[in-house]
Amino acid sequence: MDLVTVNGLSKRYGGIVALSEATFSARAGEVHALLGENGAGKSTFIQILSGAVQHDGGSILVDGQDYRPANPDAAQVRGIAAVFQELSLIPDLSVEQNIWFRHEPRTLLRTVNRAEMRRKTLALLEKYNFPVLRPDQELRRLTLAERQIVEIAKGLAKDPRILILDEATSALPAREAEWLLKLTRQLAAEGRLVIFISHRMAEVRAIADRLTIFRNGSTIAVHEANAVSDNEIVTQMIGRHLDRLYPERIATATDRIALSVKNFSSGSRLSGVDFALREGEVLGVGGLQGHGQRELFQALFGASKASGTIELWGKPVSIANPRQALIGKDGIALVPEDRRGQGLLLTKSVRENLTLSVIRRFTENGLLSRQKEAALVKEMVDFLRIKAGTPEQLAGTLSGGNQQKVIFGKMLLTQARVLLLYDPTRGVDVGTKGEIFQLMRDLAAKGYAILFHSSDMPELVHVADRVLVMRNGGVAATLEGDRISEAGILRAAMLESEAA
Template sequence: MASDLTKRYGAVRALEDANFECRRGEVLALVGENGAGKSTVSRILAGATAATSGSITFNGSRFEVSSIAEARARGVACAFQELALVPDWTVAENLALPERRGRGLFSQRAARELADELLTGLDVTHIDPSAVLGDLRLADRQVIEIVRAIAADPRLLILDEASSALSPTGVQWLFDRIRDLTATGVGIIYVSHRLSEISEIADRGTVLRDGTTVGEFTRGSWSDDDLVSLMAGRTARRHFPERPALPDESAPLALEVAGLRSEGLENIDLTARRGEILGIGGLQGQGQAELLRCLFGATPALADTWNVGGRPVRRLSPTRAVSRGMGFVPEDRKTEGLALTLGVGENLLAPWLRPASPGGDLALQRSRTWIDHVLSSLSVRTRGPKETVSALSGGNQQKVVFGRWIDRDRTVLLLHDPTRGIDVRAKQELYRAMLALAEAGVAIVWFSTEVEELVHLCHRVAVLYRGRVARVLEGDAITPDAIVGAAVGTA
């Protein structure tokens, strides 16, 4: 139980008198907009940071810890939203890390045996313990983060956006593990922006807004609109905006590829007209990430036909792609989308700065009107363009990655699951920005792991299966059942 939990970073208030309780054997959802204080709560409970004031009671005793190791020893473990893993180490080494402190020489063989036992016991059979973590897909790295937390045998497990990178199959795997744990009396604090997941897995919930507890709910007692209204402090009535009209066949092609092939891809044919939102569906690991990277020139590829904006592509790199009018929001904002030591403004300007061009204050001054426009239009919570981007919440960081392409005369914008791990309000702001770009004539190619996004916002959906386009859905044929059926190779 947490009472009057408060955390301040100088003048910044992350938590202010937050109160909540998680009981044994239950799942408590912790919900709120980005910046509401959810991750701060997770970090305090996990021992990663200390509260400024307030108290925590755990198993009948006062809970005060000064490190993650101490929290784990007391029975509290956390799978963090920003993965606390070492990318250059193997899966086995990462899983052994928490248990090796002060235990003498490290044994690779013992680490592999431990990892194999853990992964097999938790029904994770597709990940090789000897694989280098950084070579894995983000979804599999997320699985390893969860496995490592469960391996601590906690009495309280905190899952901070643990499903954000998982496919629907991965989410079901996670829910099975949660049910196994709660059946033994483990309490789960589940932090997520996916309201459908919360309604399925949570027994109760606490809503945070601006670092303060503003309400509680139990399963089945609140609608999505009720929760969004409580989270945002305003009435919410519609989750998805109206999509713009489908461009007619006279609209010029912004992107045309035929016979595109690369590692993991085979004979991909795709077209997208100016103003069209083309969804990319399918289970994760079927070639979607490779497709977007190839289209942006980040991964080598060949094609029989490849045109961008009506001009043929011969050799493509990310620099050439930007000069040809393309933009890209990558999967992992931390490692691929942002320079975390630079400011918000410099990150927005990153694709437009060249080695010989002026940077720093001069670049910010010259582009200040545009920067202010982007920050305002996306409601980015920041103290200004010079604030270090690492100080922003995850949702606001994602807005910065997306915002660099606004009003930049783009032809094609490639999006890799841009709403992953952000709250409902931030999603709605990104939806509106996407639709505004489409209405301005930008072709959007959008891979989403949330089927409902594809159904409600895309004009067409190309579903990938084993590196091929299994089916292209249009109009009324875009349904959840059709997308899932094509994704598993049954339709």
């Protein structure tokens, strides 16, 4: 019998239909992937399952019993837990305090039983072979990837029968993502149901038993995973035929050096980096996570202190803060890692976000010209095909892909022609991913120089002209031409012998 059966599920937010007559069913012991573009209704669906929001119509049966949780606690009582992509952890608490938050083991006096909490934490981490985590470490000291792993531990701590993983691998580097896939299989083997959402097709193919495809709030198809092709899936997701995800790689690099970096160091994670990025080039930055990629991007943008020399278009520059980085035609712009924390003012409009970096340009005698601003905003919204009702829509209400486009737009308006793109497709739907890659190639053809990091290795392989592989805070190898492959990147990232 099915563990979960959903029929005619509907949900509206005001005038917006998020789900309409969606159906779903899944068995205990399977990994069931949920696919769809951003805005297809996946998130709403799992929010209903996990008790975060309540549905307007339709029915959900769990174990044949009616299921309508009023809140996440009620969902948990029925054995359903979710790990969301938006992290729910508290920075000031330790790893274990976060894992057991509100479910701490108690002593007879109802105080927190710390010894028991430690024991249970270690047991949990060991049972599922978690990558190294120290239970007493303060959360704020962890990287985004490590936090995501804590989030997963927190979900598992509830010993759920149904575990929902929403884009859980998107923040994880290759090795940890691999671990998570194994973990998922292990959970299924224990007789649990894992509902798995990912924008990475390879992962879905690797672990899912079955997959359900959502589009525009409805269920489009259910497939056995081994009986359907990638092409069919993508076509059903986007409702049209997508020619190809990666644009053709036409070499547009010139001999002119746009960005030259010598003996560049920052903190303890980045030491002695040298490289040159050419006009018209897309230079990939790969390697295992935590080997200095983040520090490189932030330091180049002036967001953290660094030493060494930087030349932009042949001129030595010193960049003490992002404001200096963004100045003028010879500037350097960053699409940052943390879209919501570093990139966007969520409670401000698309217009205000787009023009924030260049607002001075719209002033005449010190006063803003709304016409000039509106004209440029419209131009950028059209150019990037940002799907917003009006430019006054709040950035926080856009889908992930459109949020990312707004950040791109903000940086393109600055006229900086050296772009630093840190994992720009993370958590972005497949249609928008394709648009972003095409945009990168178009910009390169116009003479932009692009430094591009992705946590998804195939992206580096298919989009970058060359790939810098980082190891221990330095450049371990520079791959070109045929040597750019997932195996090549991994080898350079992991093996000491591979010389630069």
